[in-house]
Amino acid sequence: MSLLSIRGVGKHFGGLHVLEDVSIEVPGGAIFALIGPNGAGKTTVFNLVTGLLKPSTGSIAFEGRDLAGIPPHQITRLGIARTFQNIRIFPDMTLLENVMVGRHHLLDYGGLALLFATPAFREAERRSRERALELLSWVKLDHKAEATADNLSYGEQRKLEFARALATEPKLLLLDEPVAGMNPSEKAVLMEEIRNIRDRGYGVFLIEHDMRFVMNLCDRVAVLNFGRIIAEGPPDEIRTHPDVIEAYLGRGDEAEVS
Amino acid sequence: MLEQQLINALTLGSVYALFALGFTLVFGVLEVINLSHGAVFMVGAYAAMTAVTRFHAPLGVGILAALLVSGLLGLTIDALILRRLRARKAPHLIPMIATLGVTTMVTSAAQGLFGVEVQRFPEAMLPTGEFVFGEVHLRTLELGIVAVAFLLMALLFGVMRYTRQGRALRAIAESPKAAALLGINVEGLFMLTSFSAAALGGVAGVLIGLDFNAVTPMMGAPILHKGIAVVILGGMGDIRGALFGGLFLGFAEVLSKAYLSSQMGDAVAFGLLFLILLVRPVGLFGRVLERKA
Amino acid sequence: MAAFADFWATYSTLVYSVGIHALLALSLWLTLSCGLLSLANAAFMGIGAYTAALLTLQLHWPFPAALLGGAVVPAVVALIIGAPTLRLSGVYLAMATLAFGEVTRILILNLQITGGPEGLNGIPLLTTGWHIVIILAVAGYGLARIRRSRLGRAFEAIREDEVAARLMGIDIEGHKLAAFTLGAVLAGVAGALNAHFTFFISPREYGFENAVDILTMTILGGTTSLIGPVLGASILTLLPELLRFLHAYRLAVNGLILVVVVLFLPTGLWDARRFRQLLKNRRARKGGQP
Numbered sequence: 001m002s003l004l005s006i007r008g009v010g011k012h013f014g015g016l017h018v019l020e021d022v023s024i025e026v027p028g029g030a031i032f033a034l035i036g037p038n039g040a041g042k043t044t045v046f047n048l049v050t051g052l053l054k055p056s057t058g059s060i061a062f063e064g065r066d067l068a069g070i071p072p073h074q075i076t077r078l079g080i081a082r083t084f085q086n087i088r089i090f091p092d093m094t095l096l097e098n099v100m101v102g103r104h105h106l107l108d109y110g111g112l113a114l115l116f117a118t119p120a121f122r123e124a125e126r127r128s129r130e131r132a133l134e135l136l137s138w139v140k141l142d143h144k145a146e147a148t149a150d151n152l153s154y155g156e157q158r159k160l161e162f163a164r165a166l167a168t169e170p171k172l173l174l175l176d177e178p179v180a181g182m183n184p185s186e187k188a189v190l191m192e193e194i195r196n197i198r199d200r201g202y203g204v205f206l207i208e209h210d211m212r213f214v215m216n217l218c219d220r221v222a223v224l225n226f227g228r229i230i231a232e233g234p235p236d237e238i239r240t241h242p243d244v245i246e247a248y249l250g251r252g253d254e255a256e257v258s
Numbered sequence: 259m260l261e262q263q264l265i266n267a268l269t270l271g272s273v274y275a276l277f278a279l280g281f282t283l284v285f286g287v288l289e290v291i292n293l294s295h296g297a298v299f300m301v302g303a304y305a306a307m308t309a310v311t312r313f314h315a316p317l318g319v320g321i322l323a324a325l326l327v328s329g330l331l332g333l334t335i336d337a338l339i340l341r342r343l344r345a346r347k348a349p350h351l352i353p354m355i356a357t358l359g360v361t362t363m364v365t366s367a368a369q370g371l372f373g374v375e376v377q378r379f380p381e382a383m384l385p386t387g388e389f390v391f392g393e394v395h396l397r398t399l400e401l402g403i404v405a406v407a408f409l410l411m412a413l414l415f416g417v418m419r420y421t422r423q424g425r426a427l428r429a430i431a432e433s434p435k436a437a438a439l440l441g442i443n444v445e446g447l448f449m450l451t452s453f454s455a456a457a458l459g460g461v462a463g464v465l466i467g468l469d470f471n472a473v474t475p476m477m478g479a480p481i482l483h484k485g486i487a488v489v490i491l492g493g494m495g496d497i498r499g500a501l502f503g504g505l506f507l508g509f510a511e512v513l514s515k516a517y518l519s520s521q522m523g524d525a526v527a528f529g530l531l532f533l534i535l536l537v538r539p540v541g542l543f544g545r546v547l548e549r550k551a
Numbered sequence: 552m553a554a555f556a557d558f559w560a561t562y563s564t565l566v567y568s569v570g571i572h573a574l575l576a577l578s579l580w581l582t583l584s585c586g587l588l589s590l591a592n593a594a595f596m597g598i599g600a601y602t603a604a605l606l607t608l609q610l611h612w613p614f615p616a617a618l619l620g621g622a623v624v625p626a627v628v629a630l631i632i633g634a635p636t637l638r639l640s641g642v643y644l645a646m647a648t649l650a651f652g653e654v655t656r657i658l659i660l661n662l663q664i665t666g667g668p669e670g671l672n673g674i675p676l677l678t679t680g681w682h683i684v685i686i687l688a689v690a691g692y693g694l695a696r697i698r699r700s701r702l703g704r705a706f707e708a709i710r711e712d713e714v715a716a717r718l719m720g721i722d723i724e725g726h727k728l729a730a731f732t733l734g735a736v737l738a739g740v741a742g743a744l745n746a747h748f749t750f751f752i753s754p755r756e757y758g759f760e761n762a763v764d765i766l767t768m769t770i771l772g773g774t775t776s777l778i779g780p781v782l783g784a785s786i787l788t789l790l791p792e793l794l795r796f797l798h799a800y801r802l803a804v805n806g807l808i809l810v811v812v813v814l815f816l817p818t819g820l821w822d823a824r825r826f827r828q829l830l831k832n833r834r835a836r837k838g839g840q841p
Contacts (some may be wrong), residue, residue: 073721077720094712101719104721125700144565290644354645356810359809361806362802365801370803479760486650521657521660525658530655532636536635
């Protein structure tokens with residue numbers, strides 16, 4: 001059984017059909033990429049999975065459970081976490097606080113515990129802090145834990161968002177263009193991080209434009225064009241798939257997407 | 259009876275519409291909820307009052323004075339405050355809060371200058387006479403109020419539709435960045451908008467002052483609240499919405515006061531406001547706050 | 552000792568006012584910390600004041616019970632109107648709360664039971680300095696604890712980026728409602744305390760201008776910490792006393808303050824981060840000197 005099952009999903013806004021009959025099976029413990037030209041509808045797929053939008057047709061299931069009608073914050077609690085194309089960190093909070101927000105649904109103390117700073121409360125907060133620092137160290141940002149998030153460089157902000165998403169203890173991580181705007185060495189580092197994440201057992205579902213990144217990293221790739229899936233399979237197959245080449249480059253010219 | 263109430267309603271409604279028009283104009287073009295609009299309304303009334311009582315000017319000149327003085331006040335607020343906040347790209351709540359401060363300052367200053375007692379236009383300066391149709395009395399004053407209000411509104415519609423500036427304003431309302439790229443003097447038009455909106459508000463102030471023959475420093479607050487109800491009802495940023503919303507509120511209020519109770523009349527504006535906010539927050543003609551750049 | 556007694560006799564009212572205004576500023580701070588600009592807190596203050604006053608005047612309830620009433624009734628009203636209106640964003644919410652405030656004022660003005668425009672007279676003088684100090688301390692402590700917990704972090708997250716907060720598993724609507732309701736409770740209690748020391752209340756005290764006053768206090772003091780609202784409340788309660796010579800114009804100063812703070816000192820007077828920065832700059836400059 002796939003971790004995430006998108007079946008026959010369509011999305012339209014009035015007369016505008018953004019997605020049409022999209023079916024994707026995302027396995028756990030692997031890195032799955034969704035690629036396609038700009039405007040193909042990739043971020044819309046993420047918005048549908050995380051519950052920010054409702055599918056017009058079709059269904060989405062996570063671990064076998066239908067996500068229809070479940071509000072976004074509960075979908076997160078079920079185990080789906082996400083980063084954003086235009087980075088949505090909390091600029092006025094420190095890095096540590098940013099990541100600790102991710103622990104929100106895992107801290108289960110109530111109002112009374114928090115008001116009286118009971119031992120249970122203090123213990124939960126302490127463990128949460130530790131985990132947050134651990135995650136920051138995974139992305140090599142722990143030395144800046146107390147710095148304010150808006151002082152970070154672009155690449156660092158992306159890493160922070162990554163750590164924060166992990167803090168929700170997801171089973172599936174949705175990464176929306178995780179390496180956009182990064183230089184090659186930063187990309188290499190993040191590639192390693194994502195491989196580590198997969199090796200630790202998380203599922204990764206990502207959207208990216210950088211072909212080399214995708215082909216070198218991912219276990220399976222699906223290609224979206226004008227709201228439809230035009231190909232799906234391992235990177236080597238996709239690389240030489242005629243429909244994919246045409247979608248990206250038009251007819252003729254390059255024989256390979258590399 | 260009903261016809262008389264309808265005349266009252268039309269008179270009141272047309273002034274509400276005029277007031278709301280200025281308010282919604284600032285929102286549509288500058289994307290600012292200018293809560294000092296009530297204060298410029300009040301200042302207009304006092305400008306006219308001063309012109310008429312102190313300088314013995316005819317009423318027409320008084321109205322002109324209201325237009326200019328309020329317009330200049332609106333321009334000043336824009337130059338000193340709103341322009342700075344624009345440069346900072348402050349989030350929408352900030353200019354709103356700043357204009358609250360302006361209201362307090364202006365109201366307090368008016369109280370200091372003019373005292374809190376109700377002031378009235380001298381009888382001699384008011385148009386007398388009325389048209390009588392059976393049992394219905396249409397005072398020349400009411401006719402004048404409706405005429406001035408509709409004249410100004412028609413002028414505004416005409417400018418927006420048929421002139422270069424009007425097209426430029428509509429372009430800015432869609433996207434200031436795009437408008438700037440087209441060579442439109444965005445800042446200049448922002449200032450023009452602030453002036454014009456406040457000028458309309460000032461005239462509305464005189465007209466209400468004439469309708470009830472009462473001018474006080476506190477008159478800005480209730481009208482501001484009703485203005486908010488009108489633009490939300492009609493749709494923020496839409497001038498048709500302001501017109502229809504204003505007239506609608508005028509009718510709703512007058513008829514409620516006549517046939518239900520006086521208290522209901524005041525509350526009806528807010529009841530409608532609440533309802534619309536819950537059912538269709540963008541109002542009947544409105545668009546959502548987010549502008550694309 | 553006699554000097555203190557004299558001082559107290561003259562200024563106790565002022566000190567009580569500072570305490571009550573601090574409580575009101577904190578109530579607004581709480582809603583702002585969640586990103587909500589609520590102009591309804593003056594109305595909640597009024598609801599709390601009238602509830603408590605009627606409980607002691609008509610039903611002769613003991614003071615603590617009346618205070619509780621002054622806390623519970625605003626909370627219930629907040630829950631009822633909060634659920635639908637908190638779906639609105641930013642400026643629409645501000646205007647909806649403004650409208651609610653007006654409706655409340657009109658209702659109070661017109662109901663028999665609240666004494667209409669003449670208000671309620673002869674409210675027993677039951678508030679003592681201890682009441683104010685204790686309640687303010689408890690409120691301050693509670694808010695401080697909230698800040699250092701997942702609740703406070705959730706509020707902050709909602710304020711900074713709702714979409715991201717939602718995807719962190721935070722129930723936005725529930726948290727906003729909690730902040731709004733708790734703010735109403737604080738405002739209501741402040742109103743109840745106020746009623747029982749001013750002895751007389753009327754609808755005029757809970758209107759739009761009062762809502763703006765509370766906002767000015769909170770913005771002046773600063774919203775980045777709990778000290779800000781208390782500081783702002785203190786300054787704006789004491790300032791009119793010092794400015795008596797300006798007569799009617801002294802209220803203009805409040806408006807001026809709001810404009811100046813918004814333009815030139817947006818984080819308010821008390822901003823820990825700005826202080827740290829200034830200290831750092833000072834040290835850097837000193838270090839550079841021979």
